[in-house]
Amino acid sequence: GEDVEQSLFLSVREGDSSVINCTYTDSSSTYLYWYKQEPGAGLQLLTYIFSNMDMKQDQRLTVLLNKKDKHLSLRIADTQTGDSAIYFCAESLNSGYSTLTFGKGTMLLVSP
């Protein structure tokens, strides 16, 4: 079955880099996603990576995928207080509108 695991909490200082990790179990995963959720709000898609890619960079965000170990990470460079939120890792099995399986989320707290 599908299972996505994340560490629950990460605390960093403003200006440092943050690395949020995620592991998944289904090797059939085609797309892997990172979402951001601010308090009381819905989910915002930050970035996604196709399973045949190793890395994707988008401004301050870098996604690394180790398909062999089924490990996904999100690095946020120059972390700002506005980055404080819950970050969800998610996977889908194909490029169709298949359901997303979410991890439990990592709460990122950025202190000044």
Add this chain to the structure above:
Amino acid sequence: GAVVSQHPSWVICKSGTSVKIECRSLDFQATTMFWYRQFPKQSLMLMATSNEGSKATYEQGVEKDKFLINHASLTLSTLTVTSAHPEDSSFYICSATKGQGAYEQYFGPGTRLTVT
């Protein structure tokens, strides 16, 4: 853009009453909409998948007679929580797909339901 709205953003109702939550895609047509439920400090759990003009597909363990879903148009899906009880209190989030890719799934801001 791809904006999804939900109404209301929060609602408090008495036990035994029914509550309707609307999910709208404001600037695109969504053939598929999803309804999720999120408990505090928990992940999103998919409740049902809703396709325009057809019956919703419910996930295992979700009571379809309790959580009524209607997807009457390409821009509107509704979730009605019937005979609500305190254990139904949760954050309900909808999403809508703009295309075939799951990366084109856009989320609404959520509705906080509190049943007293």
